[in-house]
Amino acid sequence: MDYMQTNKAAWEEAFENRHSGWGEKNADMLCRCRLPFFVPDAARELEKIDFRGKRIAQFCCNNGRELLSLMKMGAEQGTGFDFAENIIGQARDTAQKAGINNCEFIVCNALEIDRKYSGGFDFILFTIGAITWFDDLNPLFAKVSDCLRSGGLLFINDYHPFMGMLPMPDESGYDARCPNRIVYRYFRKEPWIENNGMDYMSRAYRSKTFTSFQHTMSDVVNSVIDNGMRVNRLNEYDYDIGLSDAYDNRGLPLSYILLAEKPGNILTDSGAY
Ligand SMILES: C[S@@+](CC[C@H](N)C(=O)[O-])C[C@H]1O[C@@H](n2cnc3c(N)ncnc32)[C@H](O)[C@@H]1O
Incomplete structure (x- = not known):
């Protein structure tokens, strides 16, 4: 079985083991707050974008909370893609409870998004812990580029790759007295293999x-860049956005925002301008 099929099964199992009430207050938050679920720096960057009348998407959208909060910025149509069937079920449920009826959620592998979405989006979002599930980023960003219209934007807010060198507090390499200690290689090629559940949504258990x-x-x-987009902005931040606050504000790059645009005049197949 290839790793994506196993990951799909592991994510669906994690949802089955979710903490009681996990994600169930999202509809309420969506009704009460502007841009809930984004860190302030991401919210500030998103506020600079005019979403009115736009078609927007989120790849690996999980339970849809971030995409749904962008829908409230005036987007015309939203589409969330995620391969975990039961988590997408919660996204649809949240949309319905929040009264957002112009946002669809599609169960599929992000690499296999239907060709009918080619050139279909003005804006594509990736957030916390989404691109790490792909061994090769090229087919992923090729799909993003294909789905963006000319002039469309890609927005990523994720863990900084530097974080991959730091042990988490529950790992044996972590030493609170030596918090800047590097344990893992930046250029690590072998995958991370984990069988302890998905801690932000479930308790620890012996998981797929x-x-x-x-x-x-x-x-x-x-x-x-290689997939025909131009990087407009790359911001780095010294705080983590989901794994642990143990390294925050110590001068280490822990998260980032990347904003890229698909220009109108690019010839993506030859790589030439
Ligand atoms: C860490 S979550 C993203 C969380 C989201 N940012 C949030 O805070 O709710 C990663 C998501 O990626 C999805 N995923 C992983 N690999 C995927 C793939 N190949 N295609 C589609 N979805 C994928 C998982 O099902 C999971 O919902």
């Missing part, structure tokens, strides 16, 4: 296998 991958910052930037 999650396989994820370390990418360097140049892997990310070059795959975006």
Whole structure:
């Protein structure tokens, strides 16, 4: 079985084991707050974008909370893609409860998004812990580029690749007295294999296998560029956005925002301008 099929099964199992009430307050948050679920720096960058009348998408959207919060910025149509069937079920449920009826959620592997979406989006979003599930970023960003219309934007807010070098507090390599200690290689090629559930949504349990991958910052930037997009902005931040606050505000790059655009005049198949 290839690693994506195993990951799909592991994510669906994690949802089955979710903490009681996980995700169930999202509809309420969507009704009460502007741009809930984004860190302030991401919200500030998103506020600069005019979403009115736009067709927007999120790849690996999980339970849809972030995409749904962008829908409230005036987008005309939203589409969330994720391969976990039961998690997409919660996304649809949240949309309905929040009264957002112009956002669809599609169960599929992000690499196999239907060709009918080619050129279909003005804006594509990736957030926290989405691109790590792909061993090679090239087919992923090729799909993003294909789905964007000319002039469309890609927005990524994710863990900084530097974080992959740091042990988490529950790992044996972590030493609170030596918090800047580097344990893992930045250029790590072998995948991360984990069988402890998905801690932000479930308790720890002996789970199906999650396989994820370390990418360097140049892997990310070059795959975006090589697939016909132009990087407009790259911001780095010294705080984490989901794994642990143990390293926050110590001068280490822990998260980033990348904004790229698919220009109108690019010849993506030859790589030439
Ligand atoms: C860490 S979550 C993203 C979380 C989201 N940012 C949030 O805070 O709710 C990663 C998501 O990627 C999805 N995923 C992983 N690999 C995928 C693939 N190949 N195609 C589609 N979805 C995928 C998983 O099902 C999971 O919902």
